[in-house]
Amino acid sequence: MQLLTVEKLCKSFGGLKAINNLDFHVNEGEIVGIIGPNGSGKTTSLNLLTGFLKPNSGRINFRGEEIGGLPRHIVCQKGIARTFQLCKPFMDFTAMQNVMVARAYGRKPSANLHIAEKESIDILEQVGLGSKAGILVKDLRVMERKRLELARALATKPYLLLLDELMAGLNLTEADEACKLINQIRESNITIIMVEHIVKAVTCVSDRIIVFNMGEKIAEGQPEEIVHNPKVIEVYLGKSHA
Amino acid sequence: MLQSLGQNLVFGLLVGALYGLVALGLSLIFGVTKFLNVAHGELVMFGGYASFYAFSMLGLDPFLSIPLTIIILFVLGAILYRLVFSRTIKLPEESKIKNTLLVAFGLSVIFQNLALRFFTADERGITTSYFSQAFTLGGVRFPLPKVAILVVTVIFLIILQLILKKTYTGKAIRATTQNWEAASLMGIDIHKVYLLSFAMGAALAGVAGTLVAVNYSIQPSMGLGWTMKALIVMVLGGLGNIPGTIIGGLILGLTESTTSFFISSNYREVAGLVLFLLVLIFRPQGLFGSKEA
């Protein structure tokens, strides 16, 4: 069943067509990877999905509802959560408070703050930050902040989770760990779109990969097919991956 | 009627140039250092007193005393930077703006009261022998002291632009504006750049002060009013946008003069503020600001 359907989506900045007639869909329970050269419109498309940008034209259908151009907090409440390419945690909050905010405001918010607090601690444990609940974000390490960002997104109880370069700056071992975490999240019935440049990680967890170039979809398919697609090799992967 | 409208517009433009000049220093300082120096009006005041005393004690023509004013205010700016503002440069931008705003408040209180002690509360002004001379163009009078505002403003705008665009120092200033850390990795001494920009901003305030003393009057508590004008012009022109600041000043001047012509002198100031708010609402980055900056 299709959870998300994007049709003929367009977005331009001034003269620049960042997204051009984009069509794709995501099925329930899937992990879809998005790759593409720098500046090909990956982040922009996530911004369009989450209401951070308004599309110039086109449709975004999520669970049978049109969501293109809705305010971003509404999009979240409808069940799409995201992480940012550059982490944006609440610096002066503790890890727990960060998650609590999401729990108190996301989809199906907790009835009161006490319950939110309890649930937040559970979520922190899930991403392996259980012991850091009371620590201020400014005292957390980069990796921990990324996990927190994920925990926060999860705490909004999304149907669909959008991850924007969550693994940038990780080495392959760290990326492996992150992949495990993502697989774990999938178990709890959350559909995932991940944007990544670490090809090994994307191919490893994704059911399907979509390739962007200059705001358009140039390829789509199983990870196996994609890494051998000559067009993808030419614009994105380079010879070493061939 | 038409002639007096013309006269009105001319005066508006000339006054506007002064607004622009007052805001120029503030804008330079804010653009480069992100210091919100609300004691700017007090620097204008000091500039005014410097040329006032040069005029009344040394008999120096105010326009000839501008270099002297520049030197005094430049040094004052450098001292202020070293003593006070330099302590905030490592802060993140938001708290830097906030802290400098507060510090500058303290400074303006101190400056006002020092001025009161040393210069007394009396109004001062410079009236040269040629102050009422004017030339007439199409029935519209151009009094020399007011025309001088425009001339001086344009000169300093050009000088500043040349410094910023053509010299290495200017490039260093602009680079520091954008990213001080990267700038210091280029071998730029950012302390020097900050000091220089702050002192230059103060010197510009001093020049504006001379013009205020010639065209209006000066007094220890005059600062706040000019600071407000400068803040508004700075935002109107787009934060840190140097030519935009001058144009912002001109627009404010014109708005005020046309309001008093068509509506009433009662609403001069209000009209300027209304314009400002409208601009902010419909073009939040200011008239000439770029979105990115």
Place this chain on the structure above:
Amino acid sequence: MKKNNIIKLILIIVVVALLVVLPLVIKNDSTINLVILVLLYILLASSWNILGGYTGQTNLGHAAFFGVGSLTTRLLWVNGVPFLLSFLAGGVVAVILALIIGAPAFKLRGVYFAIGTLALAQMLNLTVGNILPEMSYNPDLANYQLLPRYYLFLGLTLITILTAAILVKSRIGLGMMAVREGEDAAESLGISALKHKLIALSISAFFAGMAGAAFAYYHVSFYYYMPFGSEWTFDPMMMAYIGGTGTIIGPIIGAVFFVLLKQLLVWNVGEYHLIIFGTLFILIVLFLPGGLVEIWQKFRTFLTKKTKRRKKVLLKATIQNEDGIQRE
């Protein structure tokens, strides 16, 4: 933790009780006046703090709400409307103004918001000065009594502080602080930034308006535009920063400190009082960026660290350190 709370509660009750009996014990108008001044500034600083400190929107136009509240109350009261009605109207009108300007004002961010609100307050100041240049007088000067005014201020201040305290512990309060910490992130978590900012602005404006209303009742005579002066924004803001923004106690400490210090200097130092005040102020801002509250917090962490360290040493003596991770 619990013990701590009880101590806090007792302390609060003692202070409030002292304030309640104060005018009955010290029958001295000058002291009462001074306390009223302090209460007025606590009101203003605390109300400013709801938007400026907790929601992160540096509002340089707080005087607009104070002024509108004061103007409304005074105008109605002078023209014969019963006091209580005029009094409440002050707060209500301030909220209405807040709602009118809120939506456009919150389109602006950062410095733009700050200077935009400054301009707004200045505009109101000038307009009111143009339309109502007359001095207004307290309608019942003959029966002027300081005591009811004192209790009005005291009650209002307590309500403001209580409201703020409850607010910041609530869900909405959490949302407001999240907006302060990062608007983009907050919105991506389902928080409507505009809504929260508007709520904060309205509450902030309401109490500022009520402060204005009380001021209108208190001040024997003043110009209608006087409460719109920018000092009604800047003084409370400085107090909030001196005390510590984003805390309940900060604005209170700040206001007490600010008013008392300034008065003491006026009375004792004479003509140099403002120079000294300015210098002290700058030193505080530069060397105590977190406000006076920071001194207390530093002191507390110092204390807890000391006790913790002692405990740690004891633990080490008995059992081996369980985890090898060093984190100092």
Place this chain on the structure above:
Amino acid sequence: TPAPTPTPVATQAPLETQAPTATEVQYPPAPEYIEIGASIPLTGKFGSLGSQVKVGYDYAIADINADGGVYVAEYGTKIPLRLTAYDDESDPTKAVSNLEKVFTENNVVAYLGGAASGMHAATTAIAEKNKVPYLGVSFAWWNIHQRGYKYLFSPFPKSPDQARDVFKALNELVPTKEERPTNIAIFQEKTDWGNELGGLFKADAGPAGYTVAYYAEYAPGTTDFSTLIMEAQAANADMLLGMPNTPDGIAIVKQAAELGWEPKFIMLVRAPDAATWGEATGTAGDSVTMFAGWHSGENFDGIAEINAKHQTDFSRPADILVGPAYACVQILAAGIEKAGTLDRDAIRDAIAATEMMTVMGNVSFNADGTGNVLNPLVQWQDGKMELVWPADQKTADFVYPIP
């Protein structure tokens, strides 16, 4: 005309000589000082006015205390005056707070005023509430006296005097009707005192033989008056009346000169009161007139001494508010002496019955607390403030028309 004074005691009655004769009376122990309180704007926008006022108070108190103080019959001795004056930063709220402080802590028997209408309006109400006699100068606002206040006294010319006298003086000084200006331009500052005085100017002009050709309001703090000036010029106005504050006044005269408007007569009631007016405006401010309330060139007793003192302290003769402030203390001291007690109401009644010579001439009070005082017209000539009217006091001839 002054209200008939109910007190039968002759004003100049030598009380001192009478009291000691009643030798056997047991006097209560006298207080160390007679406490007087004031809140004065020494900083902020009225700082320049406040500092002049303060000098006047200080001089007068020093003079009286040099003589041992004021004789108070109740205590049978002279008691020195002590003034506790705090700066209010030109902020009425602080002024109120200061007055309350001196009231409760120093238990003052009288208040002396600060400066400027707005400040007085706030502080006089406190005096009324506390029932403390209040003497204040440096405000011409008349309306404040119409509120039924009992404790407020102001030995200073008020708006009605000024509106009346400007035409009276002009008609006396320029006897030939043809030479007089005819078309008046009035620039009215949009404040309540501005409203009051502007209205009075307008009302008194017609009966005195003048026409108001142009009348405009402007907000205080306006920096640019070109619109007003051009319109006045277009209306053929040859005389300007206004009540700007000093910076506005400087801007007005400079811009009038720049725009080539040359009225024959300019009266700016308040702006030229700054001692620096001449220096600041140069030729533009020359020949501008005003009602100063007092002038150091008047020939009343005591002025010479004040001028001498001022000359040593500030190297110029006394500023215009020094005299009236000095007179306030003289009036107060006489009132206390006449009351013979430190009871505030008694002092208040004694002041109300004042009829005495001071450094500003003869002073008596009307029922509303306004004073009957000399209203001298001064004119700036060659950078100096000269007294030109009334004729018996003048220090220089009236310059007319403005060259």
Place this chain on the structure above:
Amino acid sequence: MLNLENVNIFYKELQAIWSVSLNVQKGEIVALIGPNGAGKTTLLRVISGLHRCASGKIDFLGRQIEKEAPEKIVEYGLSQVPEGGKIFTGMSVLENLELGAFVKRARKEKNQNLEWVYEIFPRLAERKSQQAGTLSGGERQMLAIGRALMSKPQLLMLDEPSFGLAPILVERMFETIEKINHEGLTIFLVEQNVQSSLELAHRAYLLENGRIVGEGKGKDLLTFESVRSSYLG
């Protein structure tokens, strides 16, 4: 050429680097690898003078530089390409490059160096008048490196030049680094991309939790089991 001895670094009370010693010899490519938050960036910032070390010695070409201001260190011939490039977005590509030659030593040879940089990155020559903020991610990295080269350094430090770049660009980036090294520049490289950087580097150091935990020839390290398991997945 560059020699660190027992360097300790703190952020407030938090210690980030624990007595690190390392050296870089002339003509080498030395890589510094380690997990996230190990302190690699911190170390580079201290070497460049952007942050002060609490104790220890840093020696560059015989000069003690641990207390020098950043601009002096650049003057001595040590340049850094900071994390994320940090180009001046509001200026043109050319102006960015000119600023790279800000130090007096380099100003004289500005035009020569410009030629040289354009030779290495022909792409920059094509875009010299374009506003730097509109460049793509890869171009930004090129500009950042080009800018650092403009000061004609003896030693170039690169902080994660491959961060966030598409694989094809990463590949080109490493080729470029090798090319620059062949032209005689010594390179100190901080990378997450362990495979590629170890293949490239002559020597490498392993930094974990602020401590050096390993050192060796680049290709040798690649075969270490511990390195493979903790960095190469």
